[in-house]
Amino acid sequence: MSKISLIIQREYVTRVRKKSFLIISILGPLLFIGIRFAPRLIVASRSEHQRVVVVDETKTLCGVLESNATVNYDYGYCNIDVNSVKKIFADSGHVSVLYIPKTEQIMEVKLFSKSDPGDDVVSSIEYQMNNILEKAKMKAENLDQAMIDKVKSHVKVKDIVNNKIANAGYNAGLGYACSFLIYIFIFLYSMQVMRGVTEEKTNRIVEVIISSVRPFQLMMGKVIGVGLVGLTQFLIWVILGFAVFSVGSSYIQSKEIDPKNALTEQTYKMGAPEQNGSITTVNTSNLDAANDTDDGLDNMLRATNWPLVVGGFLFYFLGGYMLYSALFAAVGSAVDQETETQQFMLPVTMPLILSIVVMGSIITNPHSTVAVWFSIIPLTAPVAMMARIPFGVPIWQLGLSMVLLIAAIFGAVWLAGRIYRVGLLMYGKKVTYKELGKWLFYK
Amino acid sequence: MGNIITAKNIVKRYSSHVALNDVSFHVPEGIIYGLLGPNGAGKTSMIRIINQITAPDSGEVLFKDEKLTPRHAELIGYLPEERGLYKKMKVGEQALYLARLKGMSKADAEAKLKAWFIKFDIKEWWDKKVEDLSKGMAQKVQFIVTVLHEPKLLILDEPFSGFDPINVEIIKGELHRLKKEGVTIILSTHNMASVEELCDNITLINQSKAVLEGNVNELRHSFKEHNWQVKFKGDDNAVKTALNGKFELLDLTPENNLSVARIKIPEGQNSNNLITALLPSCSIMGFSEILPSMSEIFISAVKRTNPTK
Numbered sequence: 001m002s003k004i005s006l007i008i009q010r011e012y013v014t015r016v017r018k019k020s021f022l023i024i025s026i027l028g029p030l031l032f033i034g035i036r037f038a039p040r041l042i043v044a045s046r047s048e049h050q051r052v053v054v055v056d057e058t059k060t061l062c063g064v065l066e067s068n069a070t071v072n073y074d075y076g077y078c079n080i081d082v083n084s085v086k087k088i089f090a091d092s093g094h095v096s097v098l099y100i101p102k103t104e105q106i107m108e109v110k111l112f113s114k115s116d117p118g119d120d121v122v123s124s125i126e127y128q129m130n131n132i133l134e135k136a137k138m139k140a141e142n143l144d145q146a147m148i149d150k151v152k153s154h155v156k157v158k159d160i161v162n163n164k165i166a167n168a169g170y171n172a173g174l175g176y177a178c179s180f181l182i183y184i185f186i187f188l189y190s191m192q193v194m195r196g197v198t199e200e201k202t203n204r205i206v207e208v209i210i211s212s213v214r215p216f217q218l219m220m221g222k223v224i225g226v227g228l229v230g231l232t233q234f235l236i237w238v239i240l241g242f243a244v245f246s247v248g249s250s251y252i253q254s255k256e257i258d259p260k261n262a263l264t265e266q267t268y269k270m271g272a273p274e275q276n277g278s279i280t281t282v283n284t285s286n287l288d289a290a291n292d293t294d295d296g297l298d299n300m301l302r303a304t305n306w307p308l309v310v311g312g313f314l315f316y317f318l319g320g321y322m323l324y325s326a327l328f329a330a331v332g333s334a335v336d337q338e339t340e341t342q343q344f345m346l347p348v349t350m351p352l353i354l355s356i357v358v359m360g361s362i363i364t365n366p367h368s369t370v371a372v373w374f375s376i377i378p379l380t381a382p383v384a385m386m387a388r389i390p391f392g393v394p395i396w397q398l399g400l401s402m403v404l405l406i407a408a409i410f411g412a413v414w415l416a417g418r419i420y421r422v423g424l425l426m427y428g429k430k431v432t433y434k435e436l437g438k439w440l441f442y443k
Numbered sequence: 444m445g446n447i448i449t450a451k452n453i454v455k456r457y458s459s460h461v462a463l464n465d466v467s468f469h470v471p472e473g474i475i476y477g478l479l480g481p482n483g484a485g486k487t488s489m490i491r492i493i494n495q496i497t498a499p500d501s502g503e504v505l506f507k508d509e510k511l512t513p514r515h516a517e518l519i520g521y522l523p524e525e526r527g528l529y530k531k532m533k534v535g536e537q538a539l540y541l542a543r544l545k546g547m548s549k550a551d552a553e554a555k556l557k558a559w560f561i562k563f564d565i566k567e568w569w570d571k572k573v574e575d576l577s578k579g580m581a582q583k584v585q586f587i588v589t590v591l592h593e594p595k596l597l598i599l600d601e602p603f604s605g606f607d608p609i610n611v612e613i614i615k616g617e618l619h620r621l622k623k624e625g626v627t628i629i630l631s632t633h634n635m636a637s638v639e640e641l642c643d644n645i646t647l648i649n650q651s652k653a654v655l656e657g658n659v660n661e662l663r664h665s666f667k668e669h670n671w672q673v674k675f676k677g678d679d680n681a682v683k684t685a686l687n688g689k690f691e692l693l694d695l696t697p698e699n700n701l702s703v704a705r706i707k708i709p710e711g712q713n714s715n716n717l718i719t720a721l722l723p724s725c726s727i728m729g730f731s732e733i734l735p736s737m738s739e740i741f742i743s744a745v746k747r748t749n750p751t752k
Binding site: 003212435 | 457458491494495496497513516517519521522523525526527528529530531532540541543544545546585588589
């Protein structure tokens, strides 16, 4: 067995055996799902208790507003003087008093609470009141419901790129998810490389090891070993995430049996896969999902160029990691203790953070100058290019970006190797950038 | 026997200083060789060059007349001065890893490690984590790892630091045994007593230069100042009169019911003349030449080469 594979094996095995690896492997997907569903859960749990006592001087809305998940209306005090009602509930935390003063037209109502009931409650009340008042007014003007429905329009833009149904929102979501994963992965595992290097240095085991293997072998062994740990982690996430997702969605499906949805799905399955979202597919989706706001997720999944997205993801995922972990290894070797890494971290992490900062603008405008440059410059390309790929990227830009990234990896590994072999044996010295520069030229 | 290591005109510069300035020496095969020098003299730089951890700016190192290449690393065992182990790794697992990095097969390394663990009576540590070991225990493990792959050349930088006297004796015993088996040992140390006890040859590096090289006994003879120690029974004053200005009395101290005089023999005189001069005045109980200790040689050589401050 060659020495570098021994090193890779040690780096891999010691990390995968750690408890923290197991915990992150399990918690990771749960966290993602949590982020996805947390807002709904929070809303649902918080608003259950909001009791709204209605005091209605107009006598028009008493008993009309309907309690829902957010607000629970109480009409027991409808005709009592507002000030005495306020006094009754002055000290109740989860009770608000809705006061509708007597006016010609209801323009403003007041909601008295001890603690802020939150936006959801306020907007729920506004929405219901507006709806009810609108309908009342229309009735007064002799407009019937059928007429109103006829007047309302529902225009939807079908975005068709290269004869495939596209969806900017969906592409943005895909791009965002992929780039964000790459960003997290690079950060998480490059830091592990750095920490490992500093650990070996402070442990003072490094001199024994580099009397057996070259510093470069040790560095690359660590980079590759930790990278494999990351890949393993990612695979576990994908498998676990997929399992949880399919269990979850089958649970949801069993709860809301919708014959129209079932039919839609069957139609898609019957359609030949080569059709690639051609006119027929568009038609079926138009027919079946006439007022479907979701726009047929299946359709879009088929429209995405999966080989490109998956290939691009793996390339930028691994390439970005290689580039940054080499640089982080150099940082780790230049200092004596982990706490001293700060001074060299900033320039290394800057491009990465910058690329996540501009990601929003890249996704809203994937072909802007900023987006193009960020996706070509190697230090920002992994995150920036991945955000663009789902929208479609000119082949020359993709090619240039990949070639430059590979070149940058070689450059970074060379640079890091030069700093690393000197840094490992430097103790008790506060290293400056000037010094780092000199190390490059040591024999 | 030939030389296992030949260093030729080694120069190593760092940004702010020169660590080694034209250093040459050779280490004959099968001996214990001392690499001496004050702190910061360049010993560690030299050792790292022999271990191919760093490369010299100019000059070359030969291993048995071949230019040093990475494949020689497996023939060398190195115990650095600043040594450590992975804290979170188990002792046995870690020793196996380090042995395999030196090119041993897994089965071979495991069998030999087990034998060493029994020999050093540390069998029960195999599955312990390194962080649970005391410093001395960890040092034992490191020594085993250094010699496990049966290197032809052993380089030990301050090997006795951190050991209690009992373990120092165990390690010294191992070094003597290894020497008998034909292993060459390069020892870098500040402990001059152990140099006199263990080393056959030395090189003294001071201020980036090799200032002294040779056999320990020969060096001690070449540095001698013709001082002799005389133990006698008799009247101190009679002895002083007998020396009569021809010999210089350095000091005179009583010891039990004897007297001990240290006397310098000037040029033109010899030890027989001294005995002849002393015979009438006292009865001589002991007569021996005083050889300088390595510590004295070290200090005088360092002083000689340092510019006067």
